[in-house]
Amino acid sequence: MSSSPVTMAAAAKIAKIAPSVPPTVIPVDVTTNLNDDNGDAVIVVAPFTGDVEGVPAAHIDAIAAIDASAKSKGGLYLNEAYAGNRLILAPTGPLTSDGDDVRSFADAAHAGVVRAKAAGAKAPILLVAGAVPAQRVATFAKAVESALLGALSATYVPVEVREDPRAPPSASATLDRLLICTARPDIADVIGRVVAIEAGRAVSRDICGGDPERMAPLRVAEYVEELFKGTNVTVAVEKGPFTEAYPLLAAVARCSEQVPRHAPCVINLEYAPANPEKTLFFVGKGVTYDTGGADVKAGGIMAGMHRDKGGAAAIAGFMRTVSILAPANVRVVCKMSMVRNSIGADAYVADEIIHSRAGVRTRVGNTDAEGRMAMADVLCKAKEEALSAVNPFLFTVATLTGHAVRAYGTGYFATMDNGPALAANVSALVATAGLSIGDPAEISTIRREDYAFIRSKYVTEDIVQCNNLPSSGTPRGHQFPAAFMIATSGMDKHGLCSDKPIPYTHMDIAGATQMWPTPVSGTPIAALTETFL
Template sequence: MAFAQPQRETDLKAAIESGQYDALILIQGPKAQLPAPVAELLADYGRLDARLAGGCLLVPGQGLPGGRLVASATGPLLRDYDDVRRFYDAGKKAAVLARDAGVTQPLLLVAGVPDDERYAQAELVALLGFWQGLWQPLEAREALGEAEVEPVSLVGVLSESLDLDAAAAIEAGRRAGRDLCGTEPERMAPLKFAEYCEKLFAGSPVKVSVLRDTDTLKRDYPLLMAVARASLVVERHVPCVIRLEYQGEGEIEKTLLFAGKGLTYDTGGADLKVGGHMAGMSRDKGGAAAVAGFMKTLAELQPKGLKAIAEIGAVRNSIGSDSFVADEIITSHAGVRVRIGNTDAEGRLVLADLLSHLREDAKNAVEPEIFSIATLTGHAARALGPYTAVVENGPARQLQIGRTLATLGDQYGDPADISRVRREDYAFIAPRTRADDVLSCNNAGSSVTARGHQFPMAFLDLAAGLDKHGLDSDQPIPYAHLDIAGSGVEGGDWQHGSPSAAPVITLAASYLL
């Protein structure tokens, strides 16, 4: 779990003279006011190579650490559609170039930050982008050694104000999230996912318990176990529910509850994925990975007055003679009869049982807020591109939870868009006969279904019994569903793209910073 640890520097000259660093990394906006040696160097080099104004280049620099400068420009910042991710992208590009150039202990300087509220967190975002660029998959680190594939061990940060402890805590959570999401399905099979969590939180204030007993799971998580049914014949693929609990010091003022979809592999089940669409389905555990990642950040920061409970359903949706099939009617933990519409809509089944258990916790909790996080629908990626979709129930909308997430997500470079669940979504999953209470989905892909990422939230609301806690109830409970199918990996490449650990940054900004 090691990554390039941050070290504060407040004086460029002193940092250079220390001899500790082997390159200066400059993340610069337009018209940056730079210290004399750097400004003169870039003015001279800029006359030779016009790419310096908008690209990422390695420049020889006498008198600088290691005699070299990695200059990474953000590009324009003040147009209507520019945002702080320009600093994130510049940081990431600089990290890749520096690593490939053999840099192991860089000194990071962020300059040219506009006096604009959009860029208030530019230093932090640039550093997080730099760390994102350095991350390599867990399998590579285990096979080749961390020092080989992640040679950068320390990053000096020239800043007087950036909270490096908070930055490191966020990155620790994101790193765990990337590991858990991005690792292949045998290395991160359900029980190995649980083992990773047990090691991740060992000695921390987060308590880990793992429910492995299949008889208990069948009784208490019936929808989850329907998804897992075909996997039970393979011992290493059997499911588990991982529960993470944190209680901060002092009087509890708020309770956060998270359900994470942890499909360690999704074949589609009996409605088998075909046409090459199965590749990348080892990343269908991105929601569970993000939940564990947020809890890791929380464990590092240890906020007072906050309680957090997370349940992760680590399951493999296998194909086999005992696969569950469309048309089955299965009663959820909340007592709701669910008619299966398509076995490839398995994530919402796993989440519904987890949410039902969290609903019971929330009934007696102080100021509870429930979240589900999942790589749930192709429609979210099709409709919103690389943004997390936030779909709220009435109490969550009344508290403006979605607006908070979207606003802070913009400021911290982990953006989200708000979607509304509407009456058409509930009508879509309404039962067609008296034999069942709710339909899990239609039999077409979500990406070609109108409101394909909104109606699943209506299903979760009903199947988990959360509809009994809406605005019209005696005990309203805020609930927000976060679909990260578009934001969970970079570039939308679910087979090869680097996991982003979204929305760990946004959740940390909203509740921990």
């Protein structure tokens, strides 16, 4: 029996062409010489509002004399005093606005590396220099770290390109190495930490950015198993059916699991040092493709929904960073809820009433609110494990709502706490640490209105999952989903006034993850690393 073209195309996608796991992070070396023979270009990241240490003022003045935009827009200039005879100015801007933050260094370094690659450079030297305003020194304390992260992000090669022998060479062109020019005594530690963060962000980009077939649920499991094989992280993959273990997740998966290659799974990762002082539990939304289900995403808004697995991708990436840094005092458990929200005859529909793992009668209001369904029961499982864990903190991480994007724009993730987490200042700590490294968050609050919104409207259910409007058109559209997950998982029994309070923080990363074709950001890996590691 011959295969249909659709089946053959799917098989070609599923076939492992040339596995490339884990994604490579280029080496970062140190030099104190801007004309180092190992380099072939120099990228200067600076405000260019005064002297730039290491670069004679005469050189910059000569450039400005022939290019009035050099200090504000940058460019590549011929100068034999620098490696490869190439001098690239990458301006941060003057950094005098109250709104400026350390991302200016990341953006400038990223642009500088993109320019260096376009010029054919393979080993540029990065110099982060120039004085920042005295009033803003603390804001830019991690300028070097941010610049390195920005530079490295420009060297990422997507997994589809790495595994496709037919991809043109230009698609995989990147640097061989990066050098940083500095005499900082702690630079080795800085590089090690930055490379660990970038290694995690590269994993996040692979999984989140991978197309719906390359990163179907079980293929993500294969990727993660390969990623952590032989490391200090254990991997256990739960396969469906999930009707008993995770009934809300099972409802979302009911249609997609009819197609074997789209079958759901829950991927459990654990890093367990001998004597942890705290335990971090993460549940990540891993919707490998979101059609909206029966409440279909019509009108051309479905494209790009392969990135609705950004939460699961982020926690897998964070675990990669954890594995590399190997902290002695933190145990980390990640649970990736991998499912495809398909549309078809067996798709779950609005008005179904499903009992959650915690026994909560849940009425479906909108099948396009599948992410909270995919996570709630897995959060319940994490809660059960947290009861016997050392100093537990629970998190959900998800590209959950358009409302978070509408509220805060792109480039920021929303973070919000239950009572115990608020008392521990979890979101505040994450936001402060994230901003310091260029991975900023906005703090939201779970209010009484959010719990009222999901409260039963009739005797047949305890909780209503959603209304039938887009989140972006619903007041408090990114806060009430957190209340839903608290209620359906049984986390409402572990609030501040309970016998066993458990801190829980929800992170909606929809605005920060970035939509295709913008590269996946890898948020909130840097923020989490700075906060907890």
